[in-house]
Amino acid sequence: MSSLTPLISKCKVSSVLNRDAKSFGKAHLFDASLETCWNSDQGSPQYILVEFAQPVKINSVLIQFQGGFVGKDIELIDAIKAAKICNLYADDNNKLQSFDVPQEEAVIGRSRIKILFNQSTDFYGRIVIYSLDFVGSTA
Structure with a gap:
């Protein structure tokens, strides 16, 4: 298993703070810099939609939030089937958090x-994320 970030072909987010994509845009989710972040605008719900170049099997999701701007009641969704894969329960802190995908879901491409x-x-309702990664393998 390894990072699936190199296989991401597209990413879309629900909003960007003050529409300032240069400072707070989606590209900062995957740039491996702790000095940049995606910062959503206010309002709930917010989302991140990721498309991979080929089907992948996701074993875990890694997210580093900014404390005080952490997602609650988080759902991981198969966007093609519009079906919930699992819930993610984040702690309100600045640490890199790992969320395991249930085994029966991790085998699906x-x-x-x-x-x-x-x-x-x-x-x-703002969300701030410094780092996002998916760990798994190609299907």
């Missing part, structure tokens, strides 16, 4: 994944 943040620990 998928090419489009949506992470849905139904709520945020921020009063205004």
Whole structure:
């Protein structure tokens, strides 16, 4: 198993703070820099939609939030089937968090994944993510 980031062909996010994609856009999710981040605008829900160049089997999702701007009630969704894979339960902190995908779901090849943040620990519904990665293998 390894990082699936090199296989990402497209990424879409629900919003960007003040529409400032240069400072807070989706590209910062995968740039491996702890000095840049994706910062959503206010409002719930927020989401990240990722498309892979080929089907992948996802074993875990790694997310580093900014404390105080953490997603709550998070769903990992197969975007093609519009079916929930599992819930992710994040702690309100700055640490890199790992979320395991249930074994019965980790063996299924998928090419489009949506992470849905139904709520945020921020009063205004903003989400801030410094790092996002998927760990698994090609299907």
